[in-house]
Amino acid sequence: MGRPRTPLLDRERIATTALEIVDERGDFSVPQVAKRLGAQTGSVYHHVDGRDGIVELLRERVAAAIDPATLDLRPWDTALEAWARSYRAAFAAHPKAIPLLMTSPVRAPRVLEQYERAVTLLLDAGFAPADVMPLITALENLVLGSALDLAAPETMWELTASAPTPRLAEALSAATEGRADRAFEVGLTGLMNHAREVRAGTGRGQGAGGGPVAP
């Protein structure tokens, strides 16, 4: 039997290869992708809309691991929290892709569709339109910061006798295992509680209420 005739290039293979490179180096170039596929750079451009097109393929690939059923859960806060957990797990598998994806505009249709669903969840739950994107973005900041933290060593602070830090040592020895997970739970609890307050119109620091006003 001869080798099956697979096309040298297609969008799936380009996405897989670009993600491999990003997982290794935190960034990629189109010539790097072409070289690894044994193709000419120009041939890659026949399949994707430039480098930005490949970034959006990466975004779709990484975001595909987010469980879409989370946004169907009800009530809204159960859905939002489950989405945040799934979102974190998806990006924790590709921590080096996080800065690239966080700093490029979102154009991938399947990812825009996921934002549409998250926004619909919050609008239908009664959030004011002006509160929706700040809340979703704050959740993403926490989720993606925490996904990067999952790639950090479990022992993140290496104390030395030359710089005495007894209180830090005390706090570290009191912390239980699962450093990154514990911190994520604290941040998520705080954000979800605040989201419930914002929806109820009692959020401290929101609008004209009595709380501290952000500068």
Add this chain to the structure above:
Amino acid sequence: MGRPRTPLLDRERIATTALEIVDERGDFSVPQVAKRLGAQTGSVYHHVDGRDGIVELLRERVAAAIDPATLDLRPWDTALEAWARSYRAAFAAHPKAIPLLMTSPVRAPRVLEQYERAVTLLLDAGFAPADVMPLITALENLVLGSALDLAAPETMWELTASAPTPRLAEALSAATEGRADRAFEVGLTGLMNHAREVRAGTGRGQGAGGGPVAP
């Protein structure tokens, strides 16, 4: 007059050059630093404790922009919030350094000293030792996620007619300017409120209380 005799290499110049490279590329190698300084790689190693030593010089350099007076403010929540704002500004100036610094253990004496002061602030305010590092790390996740978000375009979602997202369009048009700052304020407000609840022993989701228990 002849050229002033400045040493070709010292720790300051190594740190400056490594940070330049990281700001451009998100990572660095010791040979890259040496090449840009016109020196041999081996000469760089005479001044620093390997690549890890340079990472810690970078950490000290970036963290030096955090206002140390913030942690002297009182009450504790004013101090913690001011520290978080200054921390975000310091790292927003070097977004490409964030993944590198978040995933390398902290050894720089001046940075460990800053953690010592933050931990002391919270222990003296009455936080249980086991609650301190999760809270500080949750704050850092939010701060660093938000610092990366500051490097993102103001128009982060590019809607297209081919993938209709009317609710996302509604939420985006209701959002005011300063997208990243608004989101950071929401996250910070939520975390600070939660920190006050944890300190008071009323934090939902903490310990044996009535709230949801983290898995």
